[in-house]
Amino acid sequence: MSVNDNGTLVKVDAATKYFKRGSEEIHVLEKLDMQVPEGEFLALMGPSGSGKSTLLNLIGGLDRPTSGSVTVAGERIDRLSRQKLAAWRARHVGLVFQFYNLLPVLTAERNVELPLLLTHLSRAERKKHVDAALDVVGLSHRKTHYPKTLSGGEQQRVGIARGIVSDPTLLLADEPTGDLDRKSGDEVLDLLKALNKDHNKTIIMVTHDPHAALRSTRTLYLNEGKLSTEPAE
């Protein structure tokens, strides 16, 4: 992993993103600049359609900016080919989704193992990593269960275990508590906080929930394609 001298892990530089819908161009992000230092727990807030998830996708290499650049750990990921970008994601990014997005045909442990299938780890080594990740999220006792037999909170913890199992540089969470009740949501937020504090994971979390944002070390607000440190009026 490589970070800038000033400790910046993620650098978004003049990133613009627009989508075409028929003949119409929808501008989501406009020359956006952002820096995230290593070890930060950043909350991204903003109204629906403000471009939070789009920004997260650019940082995670799931999408490319229309113009501008995205540099993570010293690497210009917007220039990577699809193939290289996939390999980069496997090595550097852990993702946590609002609706967990677990594969229903796989047990919890097999879901967590997915990113490791792309590595050269042996079966025994993969199992060791999976057990450790499930232990971190407190679900070792549920590892052979299928997603449909787990509660929403448990499913999200499995999702987090899948996100951290390959020890990524960056953990990106898109509305991780959006589908959970308050109690389960708090458990997930506690877990993310612990990962940031105890394991020094850099986390960028998109959320609508000010209560969730309180756990972060910094909150940025995105409105009409622009970032600010204060919520829009």
Added chain:
Amino acid sequence: MKFVKLVISNFRRKIIRTVLTILSILVAFILFAYLAAIRQSLSQGIDVAGADRLVVRHKVSIIQMLPGSYEADIEQIPGVADATFSNWFGGIYQEPKNFFPQFAVNPEEYLAMYPEFLLSDEEKEAWFSTRTGAVVGRNTAERFGWEVGDKVPIQGTAWTRKGGQRTWDFDIVGIYDGAEQGTDTTQFLFHYAYFDEARSFGRGLVGWYIVRVDDPDDAVRIATAIDDTFANSPAETKAETEGAFVQGFADQIGNIGAITQAILVMVFFTILLVAGNTMAQSVRERTGELAVLKAVGFTDSHVLVMVLLEAMAIAGVGGFLGLGVGWLMISRGDPTGGLLPIFFLPPKDIVMGVILVIVLGLVTGLLPALQAGRLRIADALRQL
């Protein structure tokens, strides 16, 4: 291997749909195997027909007989190595449904003409020296439980003995095997001399001639020469290769190859739609999951190959099971009790079946696989 497990786990997603798709493919391949065996049976002998053998029959029809004197004339034609004759008997054993071909032949000449009929030296000797002796193919012998030493009465339908009796008694002196899988082992062969001497009419006549030529490439010229020899005689001939002769028989009930091919094309087109739709639906249903796989680092190629493997696995399980079950059913023998005596699944059709399984998997999986491979993660995740 680790990805194969992931592919296999997808079969549990909609187990009933997967099983039904596999069953439909399985049934299609059983049908394929059966039609191949039926086609083989109905065109029996074409593939194993001697390239160096001609059949000479009456120009008007096979049921018109030829003079026995033609044999010597035919053997005089340059390029002819050997000639013999055969005479259709068409008798009944016990009851009419017990059909099998019976021919009155010259034993020594006939065995020389058909080296693919395998008999031990003792059996040959016994046949040559026993006037009422008959040899029978393994297939027919097993069908009726006949053994060497048995006395078999056959009721003549067309041929009666002098005095009007219809029963002809034969002594089984040998059971022949085929040199090849496709060799006809249903025939019942007996002495023409015994038959000709005892029959009430038609003495000195034979059904057709079988002619061996020195050079198969010269067969057409020799056939023309034979026909020219007997032109303008009371019994003109039509000489043709043995393969064409057998094909002519098969074509009497239509172009079997075209019929079976047409049925198979329709069956496989339907299966292609069924399996293709299943795969397309299966991929559509898990667009989000495929996007997640890509998000965690699976490449476009990974996803494409996984979907393709899934389609090929479904086609493979259904197809190979179908071929296997079809082969087992066919191995039990002629399902008609005698109308399809040479009933087996030819190796070339097994190879064709395997190729069809692979093609079915590739064709049904290719479009969904390409679709999955091209899937854009951000777009797919937005749709969740």
